[in-house]
Amino acid sequence: MQVIKLNLYKNTYKIIVGAGIIDRLGNWLKKLNIGRNAYIITNSLIKKIYGKLIEKSLKTSGFGFCFKIVADTEKSKSLRTVSLIIKDLVNYDCKRNIFIVALGGGVIGDLAGFVASIYKRGIPYIQIPTTLLAQVDSSIGGKTGIDLKEGKNLLGTFYQPRLVVSDIDLLKTLNKEQIKIGLAEVIKYGLIKDKKFFVYLEKNFEDILNLHLPVIDYIVRHCSKIKAEIVEKDEREEKGLRTILNFGHTIGHAIETAGEYKRYNHGQAVALGLLVESYLSYRLNYLKKTDLIRIETLIKRVGLPTRIERLSFSQIIKAHYKDKKFKGFRNRFALIQEIGKARIVEDIPLRLISEAIKKYLS
Amino acid sequence: MQVIKLNLYKNTYKIIVGAGIIDRLGNWLKKLNIGRNAYIITNSLIKKIYGKLIEKSLKTSGFGFCFKIVADTEKSKSLRTVSLIIKDLVNYDCKRNIFIVALGGGVIGDLAGFVASIYKRGIPYIQIPTTLLAQVDSSIGGKTGIDLKEGKNLLGTFYQPRLVVSDIDLLKTLNKEQIKIGLAEVIKYGLIKDKKFFVYLEKNFEDILNLHLPVIDYIVRHCSKIKAEIVEKDEREEKGLRTILNFGHTIGHAIETAGEYKRYNHGQAVALGLLVESYLSYRLNYLKKTDLIRIETLIKRVGLPTRIERLSFSQIIKAHYKDKKFKGFRNRFALIQEIGKARIVEDIPLRLISEAIKKYLS
Numbered sequence: 085m086q087v088i089k090l091n092l093y094k095n096t097y098k099i100i101v102g103a104g105i106i107d108r109l110g111n112w113l114k115k116l117n118i119g120r121n122a123y124i125i126t127n128s129l130i131k132k133i134y135g136k137l138i139e140k141s142l143k144t145s146g147f148g149f150c151f152k153i154v155a156d157t158e159k160s161k162s163l164r165t166v167s168l169i170i171k172d173l174v175n176y177d178c179k180r181n182i183f184i185v186a187l188g189g190g191v192i193g194d195l196a197g198f199v200a201s202i203y204k205r206g207i208p209y210i211q212i213p214t215t216l217l218a219q220v221d222s223s224i225g226g227k228t229g230i231d232l233k234e235g236k237n238l239l240g241t242f243y244q245p246r247l248v249v250s251d252i253d254l255l256k257t258l259n260k261e262q263i264k265i266g267l268a269e270v271i272k273y274g275l276i277k278d279k280k281f282f283v284y285l286e287k288n289f290e291d292i293l294n295l296h297l298p299v300i301d302y303i304v305r306h307c308s309k310i311k312a313e314i315v316e317k318d319e320r321e322e323k324g325l326r327t328i329l330n331f332g333h334t335i336g337h338a339i340e341t342a343g344e345y346k347r348y349n350h351g352q353a354v355a356l357g358l359l360v361e362s363y364l365s366y367r368l369n370y371l372k373k374t375d376l377i378r379i380e381t382l383i384k385r386v387g388l389p390t391r392i393e394r395l396s397f398s399q400i401i402k403a404h405y406k407d408k409k410f411k412g413f414r415n416r417f418a419l420i421q422e423i424g425k426a427r428i429v430e431d432i433p434l435r436l437i438s439e440a441i442k443k444y445l446s
Numbered sequence: 447m448q449v450i451k452l453n454l455y456k457n458t459y460k461i462i463v464g465a466g467i468i469d470r471l472g473n474w475l476k477k478l479n480i481g482r483n484a485y486i487i488t489n490s491l492i493k494k495i496y497g498k499l500i501e502k503s504l505k506t507s508g509f510g511f512c513f514k515i516v517a518d519t520e521k522s523k524s525l526r527t528v529s530l531i532i533k534d535l536v537n538y539d540c541k542r543n544i545f546i547v548a549l550g551g552g553v554i555g556d557l558a559g560f561v562a563s564i565y566k567r568g569i570p571y572i573q574i575p576t577t578l579l580a581q582v583d584s585s586i587g588g589k590t591g592i593d594l595k596e597g598k599n600l601l602g603t604f605y606q607p608r609l610v611v612s613d614i615d616l617l618k619t620l621n622k623e624q625i626k627i628g629l630a631e632v633i634k635y636g637l638i639k640d641k642k643f644f645v646y647l648e649k650n651f652e653d654i655l656n657l658h659l660p661v662i663d664y665i666v667r668h669c670s671k672i673k674a675e676i677v678e679k680d681e682r683e684e685k686g687l688r689t690i691l692n693f694g695h696t697i698g699h700a701i702e703t704a705g706e707y708k709r710y711n712h713g714q715a716v717a718l719g720l721l722v723e724s725y726l727s728y729r730l731n732y733l734k735k736t737d738l739i740r741i742e743t744l745i746k747r748v749g750l751p752t753r754i755e756r757l758s759f760s761q762i763i764k765a766h767y768k769d770k771k772f773k774g775f776r777n778r779f780a781l782i783q784e785i786g787k788a789r790i791v792e793d794i795p796l797r798l799i800s801e802a803i804k805k806y807l808s
Binding site: 093094163166167170171174178198201202203204205206227228229232234235237238239240241242320321405406 | 601
């Protein structure tokens with residue numbers, strides 16, 4: 085078990101990573117002093133598999149709790165679902181001292197965090213991520229979000245959890261496709277921050293896909309550390325430091341939005357975004373051609389898509405223009421200087437972006 | 447003109463108070479560097495009266511702008527209105543560098559601030575309050591809020607504006623009823639923080655009701671300073687300091703909610719709340735009977751209600767139990783020790799609360 089501390093001015097918290105640690109949840113919560121009743125937002129499958137385990141740990145430590153089931157699809161990240169949860173929450177809250185538990189993947193984490201951030205001007209919440217994607221990325225850093233038809237995460241807040249518990253054992257029930265979704269983000273960490281880690285992934289990706297737990301454990305710890313370090317330095321993405329985490333996501337989100345969150349899941353869209361943006365990095369003379377090929381090769385071998393199918397160029401560009409990272413008329417990309425080193429680039433000519441997208445378009 | 451600074455760790459901003467200062471808006475905005483296009487949320491009446499003035503100042507300084515009209519009733523503080531504004535905002539935003547302007551009273555300030563806080567994880571906004579209530583209270587301190595059927599401001603965030611411009615001249619078009627709404631909060635400042643100011647109000651309330659501008663100017667500046675000082679010390683109401691601003695509001699909100707925001711406006715509900723909670727302060731042996739009578743007298747002479755009509759005791763108590771200030775099973779009141787000095791009291795017996803409400807119930 086490893087405890088990673090994320091240091092922030094007022095919102096410092098711990099990320100606890102380990103295998104079979106969830107039964108200590110109640111103990112950790114007691115020390116946090118964030119309330120006596122847990123409002124647990126999760127989906128039906130997770131509740132079925134892990135509900136009893138969580139219940140037992142909470143009960144032993146004297147916590148009250150209730151489960152709120154939502155569908156674990158991107159569609160749940162809507163104002164409508166927020167509204168339904170809040171109505172239910174108000175009733176549960178009456179005369180109680182409550183906090184929220186986000187028990188699930190990225191969708192549930194983003195949604196539960198958003199609800200916690202706007203209910204009564206913010207109540208405490210914790211993250212118990214149950215997917216590789218959520219453990220290595222979305223549970224850490226306090227970005228919450230809700231989608232609109234017009235774009236992903238167009239509504240949201242920066243609102244830090246009070247604790248993140250990443251129990252590797254919870255990943256055992258995932259299938260290969262779900263692991264791949266997280267792998268896209270894992271590869272991203274190597275690309276923007278850590279060449280050695282990228283090489284490690286080239287060597288060990290099969291173990292990851294086969295859910296070899298010691299490797300997964302190492303990966304979750306390593307990625308959590310990278311993410312925590314970046315968030316510490318630039319919590320609200322004001323200094324251009326946290327922006328590097330968006331590598332692959334500018335085009336990735338455009339692809340996800342253009343496909344109405346159905347054509348491609350987040351991992352697939354990010355993988356395609358990594359390709360397009362690596363190509364941009366190459367065309368702007370930052371990245372060597374051989375390194376671009378290494379990136380393409382790893383993404384292909386992992387089994388993530390390398391071609392953008394059933395989406396038109398204009399659909400992607402249109403979604404791209406609604407991107408949050410646009411500042412006025414200027415576009416803004418996190419690209420890579422080389423494998424392991426990111427850089428922010430503004431005002432990339434549209435013809436280059438077009439060329440990059442078209443290169444991977446079927 | 448007076449500039450009051452509200453010092454916060456990362457969100458320090460200025461409150462500018464004066465008469466006929468709104469034409470300098472564009473200049474001040476330029477210095478803030480918060481964007482090039484203003485999305486102005488307001489109501490139709492304010493746009494009609496002050497739209498041109500604001501337009502001219504923005505144009506002269508090279509800003510783009512658009513007006514978004516919402517109804518200035520408590521009903522606008524709904525998730526539905528938020529949803530409608532956001533859809534419109536997304537379209538205006540496309541390729542622009544925008545910020546939000548809350549041009550209006552408390553409703554518009556709370557709503558616009560909430561929208562700014564959740565759109566793209568927070569974009570800059572400024573407050574141009576156009577009512578006495580908003581100038582002395584709600585525009586300062588970053589509390590944003592949306593109502594639910596179950597209670598007022600049940601959704602909301604702490605999100606500071608980047609500037610507050612209180613132009614006293616904008617109050618000229620208010621009628622006496624609208625002034626009274628603000629006066630309830632003005633009286634509250636005297637009660638919780640400044641006995642001399644309370645005495646000043648006893649002497650000058652008629653000038654206020656008659657909109658004698660030098661007196662209004664003094665009042666807005668004085669109240670803004672008190673509010674800023676309190677918010678500085680306890681931005682997120684974590685230390686029990688900001689809580690004193692809730693004097694009169696625990697029961698006030700319950701009355702407002704029980705009346706479904708129609709029976710009593712905010713000022714009237716707060717006036718009644720001040721009475722009930724002053725009585726509680728008296729019954730708990732903090733406040734002298736003579737002072738209670740002084741408070742009742744001022745509220746009556748100002749023309750604010752002193753009897754709770756057409757609401758039942760059980761309606762009020764039921765709404766009271768949904769109050770945000772409840773921590774678990776314990777109630778929590780900001781009361782007064784004497785005129786000019788507040789104190790926080792927990793666990794007040796229900797029979798005392800009942801007695802206090804019933805005393806003012808018709």
